[in-house]
Every structure is written in C-alpha cells, then in structure tokens.
Amino acid sequence: MESIYQRIEALIAERGMTKKAFCQQLGISTGNFGDWKRGKTTPGTNKLIEIATFFDTSLDWLMMGRNPQREMVNEEKESYFFDDLGQLNCQVDQLTQQEKAFIRDYIEFTAYRKKMMKEEETD
Missing domain, CATH: 1.20.5 (Single alpha-helices involved in coiled-coils or other helix-helix interfaces)
Structure with missing residues (x-):
C-alpha cells in the first residue's frame, strides 16, 4: 500500500518538479517533508487540503489512495433534496x-x- 508521502512524491514527479521547489511553493520545510518520508509524521489537514488543491487531486486519493466516486447529479426538475418550494425537506x-x-x-x-x-x- 502506498503512503501519503509516496502519493505526494508521485504528484511532484508527474508535474516535473523538484521536491525542493514543491516545498518552497507550499511553505513546507524540508525537515518536515523528510519526516513525512520516514513516516515519522504526516501532513496536517490544512496542508493536505493545500496539497490536493495545488495538484488538483482529491483528498480521498491523496489520503487513502482511492479514486473518488463520481456522484450522480440530478439534472431534472424534480424533488431532489428540496421540496417544490425549494426548501429543505426536513420533516x-x-x-x-x-x-x-x-x-x-x-x-x-x-x-x-x-x-x-x-x-x-x-x-
């Protein structure tokens, strides 16, 4: 199973960046990045969101290695999560x-x- 670090490393390579440039762009110290590699620590939630946004990938994939399930979007005008008045259907x-x-x-x-x-x- 790949670690978060390995997925981040793959994204860096895919973008053709150096690890140092990645760290500089996202304000990550090379020491912290090294700790991620050794499994000593993992990125915090805010940093994971920042990394996912930077690489335009899902948090689900970044954290767990799972491809996100595409949700079906209802494009028809019918009751969805709202009633006919456009209000939440909370009974x-x-x-x-x-x-x-x-x-x-x-x-x-x-x-x-x-x-x-x-x-x-x-x-």
Whole structure:
C-alpha cells in the first residue's frame, strides 16, 4: 500500500518538479517533508487540503489512495433534496423529542462558540 508521502512524491514527479521547489511553493520545510518520508509524521489537514488543491487531486486519493466516486447529479426538475418550494425537506415532526433537543443544544453551542471566537478576535 502506498503512503501519503509516496502519493505526494508521485504528484511532484508527474508535474516535473523538484521536491525542493514543491516545498518552497507550499511553505513546507524540508525537515518536515523528510519526516513525512520516514513516516515519522504526516501532513496536517490544512496542508493536505493545500496539497490536493495545488495538484488538483482529491483528498480521498491523496489520503487513502482511492479514486473518488463520481456522484450522480440530478439534472431534472424534480424533488431532489428540496421540496417544490425549494426548501429543505426536513420533516421536523419525524424527529424524536431527544433529536429535537440535541439540535437545539447544538445550535446554542454553535452560537456560544461564535460569540467566544468574536470576543477573542477583539481582545
């Protein structure tokens, strides 16, 4: 099985770049790149996204070596994920009381987290 490093190395070679040029363009230290090669560390999520974008490849392939499954796109005008009014087809009455409470708690938590992040930015 190929490692993330081996897939990155293949993308670098495919583009005809040097590893040093790749590191410079993406702001990766050669030490970190060497750690990836030795399996000591792996790229973080943000760096994986940056690498996938740079090489125009999928994260699924970069991380797991799997080819992405193409999703079918519905091009006909019919109910898809939306009802006739163009709204999400969420049937609230189908949720249990426990599920509704969880959603309310999550919304409150998200609002609190946003508030805290804004306060941190102003400090």
